[in-house]
Amino acid sequence: MAGTILVTGSTGTIGGEVARQLIAAGIRPRLLVRDPAKAREFEGKADIVKGDLGDAASLERAMRGVEKLFLVGSGVDGQALEAKAIDAAKKAGVKHVVKLSLLGAQEEAITFARWHRPVEKQLEASGLAWTFLRPVNFMSNMLGNIGSIKGQGAFYQPTGEGKTSVIDPADVGAVAVKALTEPGHEGKAYPLTGPEALSGAEQAAVLTKALGREVKFVDVPPDAAKQAMVGTGMPAAYVDALLDLLAAMKVGRTATVTDSVQKVTGRKPGTFADWARRHAAAFK
Numbered sequence: 534m535a536g537t538i539l540v541t542g543s544t545g546t547i548g549g550e551v552a553r554q555l556i557a558a559g560i561r562p563r564l565l566v567r568d569p570a571k572a573r574e575f576e577g578k579a580d581i582v583k584g585d586l587g588d589a590a591s592l593e594r595a596m597r598g599v600e601k602l603f604l605v606g607s608g609v610d611g612q613a614l615e616a617k618a619i620d621a622a623k624k625a626g627v628k629h630v631v632k633l634s635l636l637g638a639q640e641e642a643i644t645f646a647r648w649h650r651p652v653e654k655q656l657e658a659s660g661l662a663w664t665f666l667r668p669v670n671f672m673s674n675m676l677g678n679i680g681s682i683k684g685q686g687a688f689y690q691p692t693g694e695g696k697t698s699v700i701d702p703a704d705v706g707a708v709a710v711k712a713l714t715e716p717g718h719e720g721k722a723y724p725l726t727g728p729e730a731l732s733g734a735e736q737a738a739v740l741t742k743a744l745g746r747e748v749k750f751v752d753v754p755p756d757a758a759k760q761a762m763v764g765t766g767m768p769a770a771y772v773d774a775l776l777d778l779l780a781a782m783k784v785g786r787t788a789t790v791t792d793s794v795q796k797v798t799g800r801k802p803g804t805f806a807d808w809a810r811r812h813a814a815a816f817k
């Protein structure tokens with residue numbers, strides 16, 4: 534019988550997909566969560582362990598008897614948290630870690646890549662089996678624009694004509710589930726993208742159709758985007774990392790389209806139009 538799969542980040546976007554899709558496949562995962570109240574949808578379907586990636590004792594408890602780990606770090610401290618989790622996984626005898634990383638992490642050209650690559654390197658040197666999922670920007674990031682789309686029929690982004698091959702989080706989850714449940718993914722790094730690269734204006738056109746009312750893309754100067762992000766209370770280091778990514782988007786560095794989703798899952802990645810139709814209600 535297959536050993537236990539521990540999923541981190543299950544109250545977030547990709548970890549949530551992974552937990553839901555494992556459960557749908559008839560597997561009962563273990564979930565490390567900071568606040569079990571946020572994981573109510575998984576009650577009775579998963580073993581929920583309260584803990585924190587920064588707390589060694591809770592990591593030790595959560596990792597006991599685990600064979601495979603789905604690892605999500607997030608925020609400015611993500612790298613340090615993931616480092617702790619990898620140390621704990623090694624101590625606990627975990628065999629395989631599937632790490633959520635970032636498209637182009639290996640090039641370390643942008644700040645987020647420079648946060649992820651050291652964790653990848655730690656795994657490469659750990660003696661554990663590893664798989665790196667390196668997705669481009671998630672389609673779900675558009676949910677961060679609900680306020681302005683509802684209020685002003687627009688979203689504001691300093692990306693000009695730059696195109697991004699946005700990916701449906703469900704596809705990242707599907708690749709993770711394959712890597713966690715089938716052999717042959719050890720030592721692989723998958724660059725994951727959606728099926729086509731779209732500019733902000735093209736995404737706005739897709740949303741306009743899905744919502745049945747006009748949505749505009751407004752290109753803004755990076756400084757204006759910075760002021761808006763600082764105004765939300767985001768840590769300065771995170772704002773700078775985002776601006777770095779947005780600048781890369783503007784010059785087309787996130788426009789690559791890969792066939793990894795299809796190769797690993799056997800089906801084509803979902804389109805932004807599909808995603809927008811499924812999430813239209815959230816913008817109304």
Ligand SMILES: NC(=O)c1ccc[n+]([C@@H]2O[C@H](COP(=O)([O-])OP(=O)(O)OC[C@H]3O[C@@H](n4cnc5c(N)ncnc54)[C@H](OP(=O)(O)O)[C@@H]3O)[C@@H](O)[C@H]2O)c1
Pocket residue numbers: 541542543544545546547548565566567568571584585586587605606607608611614633634635636645667668669670671674
């Ligand atoms: N967004 C994108 O377009 C994109 C693209 C490529 C790669 N990525 C990478 O994807 C990762 C983020 O994934 P996501 O968007 O799925 O995450 P998310 O939705 O932001 O959720 C983060 C998850 O991590 C949990 N978490 C945070 N700190 C924790 C801690 N100290 N201990 C235990 N759990 C903790 C959160 O739990 P709580 O619910 O308790 O907060 C939540 O479940 C980042 O590494 C990012 O660089 C993102």
